[in-house]
Amino acid sequence: MKVIAVNLDDTLNNFTEVLQTTDFCFDPSYGLHEADFAQFISHVRAGFDEGSNLVSTPFSFFKSRLYQECYNLALVRPSAALAVQQLKRDGWRICICTKRDLRRAITSTKRWLHANQVPYDYIFMVPDLARFCKDWSIDMAIDCPSALLSDSGLCLQNSSCLGLSENFAEKSERLAAFSASEESMDAKLELLKEFCPGLQLEPVKVETQDYGWGFLNEVLREGGELDYGEAAGQEALYKYKFCGLPERTVDRLLRRHIGQTCNVCFYFSKGANASCCINLDVNLRVCDANIGAEMSLLVRSLISSFSRFGVATLVVASGHGYHIWCRFTERIDNDHLFQWMLRSTANAIGEIYATDFDRDRIRAYLFPDPRVLRMASLRLFGTRHTTTGMFSRVFAKGELLDESDSWSVIQDYLAHRKVTRDRFYESYADIVPSRRI
Numbered sequence: 001m002k003v004i005a006v007n008l009d010d011t012l013n014n015f016t017e018v019l020q021t022t023d024f025c026f027d028p029s030y031g032l033h034e035a036d037f038a039q040f041i042s043h044v045r046a047g048f049d050e051g052s053n054l055v056s057t058p059f060s061f062f063k064s065r066l067y068q069e070c071y072n073l074a075l076v077r078p079s080a081a082l083a084v085q086q087l088k089r090d091g092w093r094i095c096i097c098t099k100r101d102l103r104r105a106i107t108s109t110k111r112w113l114h115a116n117q118v119p120y121d122y123i124f125m126v127p128d129l130a131r132f133c134k135d136w137s138i139d140m141a142i143d144c145p146s147a148l149l150s151d152s153g154l155c156l157q158n159s160s161c162l163g164l165s166e167n168f169a170e171k172s173e174r175l176a177a178f179s180a181s182e183e184s185m186d187a188k189l190e191l192l193k194e195f196c197p198g199l200q201l202e203p204v205k206v207e208t209q210d211y212g213w214g215f216l217n218e219v220l221r222e223g224g225e226l227d228y229g230e231a232a233g234q235e236a237l238y239k240y241k242f243c244g245l246p247e248r249t250v251d252r253l254l255r256r257h258i259g260q261t262c263n264v265c266f267y268f269s270k271g272a273n274a275s276c277c278i279n280l281d282v283n284l285r286v287c288d289a290n291i292g293a294e295m296s297l298l299v300r301s302l303i304s305s306f307s308r309f310g311v312a313t314l315v316v317a318s319g320h321g322y323h324i325w326c327r328f329t330e331r332i333d334n335d336h337l338f339q340w341m342l343r344s345t346a347n348a349i350g351e352i353y354a355t356d357f358d359r360d361r362i363r364a365y366l367f368p369d370p371r372v373l374r375m376a377s378l379r380l381f382g383t384r385h386t387t388t389g390m391f392s393r394v395f396a397k398g399e400l401l402d403e404s405d406s407w408s409v410i411q412d413y414l415a416h417r418k419v420t421r422d423r424f425y426e427s428y429a430d431i432v433p434s435r436r437i
Contacts, residue, residue: 001213002091005126005133005141006084008098008109012118013074019066020045022073030062041066064104071100071108076116083142088119095138097126102228103375106241125230132231135211185258188407192254192382194414195314195327196266196275203227203243204250205377207386208262211238219253222246237386241377260384260391265377268368272331277378278302278341279365282320294352294362295321299395301348309427312417314410315395316381319388321362322395323381328419334368336428341366343431382407 009015024041026034040062043050050059088094096118100109102125113120126132133141206219216226224245232239245253257264280298299315299322306313306326314325345364352362367378379385381392394406401409 001093003093003095003121003136003138003213004087005095005097005129005138005143006120007129007141007143008096009071009074009100011077011142012080012084012116013076013112015070015074018070018073018075022070024066024069030065032058032062037062064101067100068105068108071105071112074112076118081116081118084118084120093121094119095122095124095136096120097124097129097132099127100125102230106228122226123228125228127231135231135236137212185255188258188382189251189254191407191410191414192258192380195325195410196380202245203241203267204245204253205265205267206240206242206253206262207232207265207379208238208240208256209236209386210262211236216240219245219249222249224249254380257380257383263379263383263386265379267377268334268373270334270373272333273337273368274329274331275325275327276332276337276341277326277367278324278345279318279367279378280321280324281363281365297352298348298362299324301351302344305344305348305431306427309430310423311419311427312413314413316392316406317390317395317400318379318381318392319385319390323378323392325381326419326424327414328421328424330421332421332424334370334373336425336432337368338366338370339432340424340428347431382410 006012026037030037032040036058040059043059044063044066050057084094096109096113098109102109102123106123109123124132129141129143132138208215219240219242220226224242227241227243229241230239253262253264256262280295282295302324303313303315311326314327316323316325345366349362349364365376367376369376381394384391391403392406393400393402394409395401396409
């Protein structure tokens with residue numbers, strides 16, 4: 001299979017020129033004063049790094065929106081589009097590579113490629129093109145700044161690829177051996193599927209150290225497509241967002257998740273869900289990865305707050321923090337779930353203010369968040385974290401349980417401790433008193 005990697009911004013288009021020369025009119029929807037709007041544009045053009053400890057700031061939000069506007073305004077380089085069209089006719093598979101945050105920009109990116117008649121087979125978010133080409137055995141790449149772009153087409157570059165760092169024959173044997181033990185995982189598979197009803201089977205995100213065309217063919221052999229891939233910054237970690245996978249394929253991925261060879265992440269449904277999760281993480285921008293006293297205080301405060309109303313939680317260690325799950329007997333409106341989690345988390349963080357602990361050490365994400373349903377996915381429990389290598393142990397009775405006991409607690413939670421709709425709204429009325437149900 002002939003595959004060529006094609007860089008997107010400033011190769012297929014004039015992104016930097018648009019960013020530097022466009023006269024951006026003041027837009028009140030950015031939520032800034034006009035003077036701040038102009039200053040932020042200057043900072044973005046200069047490559048300013050604010051160095052904030054916060055995950056999101058007015059400047060980072062502005063930069064993301066401005067970049068999105070530039071992606072849409074950027075003009076295709078006609079010779080580049082013609083060259084890619086010719087490569088496609090010559091039998092090449094086109095892999096578009098970009099540093100864009102495709103979680104936010106995948107729809108507009110695909111729209112731009114279609115509108116400008118740039119054919120492609122795959123789209124990947126790639127921080128290091130040379131490393132990506134080496135991993136995927138891609139021998140040719142197009143990664144030309146505008147100065148190297150001629151009227152006759154693009155400069156083709158040999159990617160100096162040394163071949164895959166992993167042998168596909170060995171990988172196939174490992175996958176086959178894994179399949180032979182799948183039946184023993186059925187009970188755990190059913191627990192995961194029962195805990196997360198309504199979570200979307202489409203799309204599905206997979207985090208794994210597996211990569212290459214053989215891996216993609218294995219996943220897509222019964223249907224579906226790759227929406228986009230991501231070469232993560234960590235060593236040999238890839239993330240894939242798949243669309244249209246048959247349920248049998250999703251089950252195979254979940255079995256691999258339980259077998260601890262990948263992490264499966266789902267997206268919450270629109271409208272209402274029968275589960276929700278507060279994801280608490282250590283803020284690695286201000287401290288190391290160790291879970292400190294602030295995190296322990298916050299987790300215990302949330303457990304205590306929900307317990308007052310008989311709302312049982314399933315608390316799972318994940319990555320550098322905890323996931324606090326609730327499973328309901330029926331679906332609850334997403335806006336109500338979000339406000340309930342938001343007020344509960346804010347109240348718990350308020351307790352940290354009364355101590356000497358550092359509240360900036362903790363980041364909190366809420367699922368479902370109605371604003372980013374199609375953008376934000378959440379890793380399921382019952383596996384090893386692809387980055388830390390730690391199993392998602394359940395926290396119960398003041399301690400982290402081992403793997404076997406963790407599965408037992410999950411089973412007991414589903415059998416006896418799911419939260420009724422009435423009990424949820426009893427707590428909702430107390431925690432979010434100013435909002436009508």
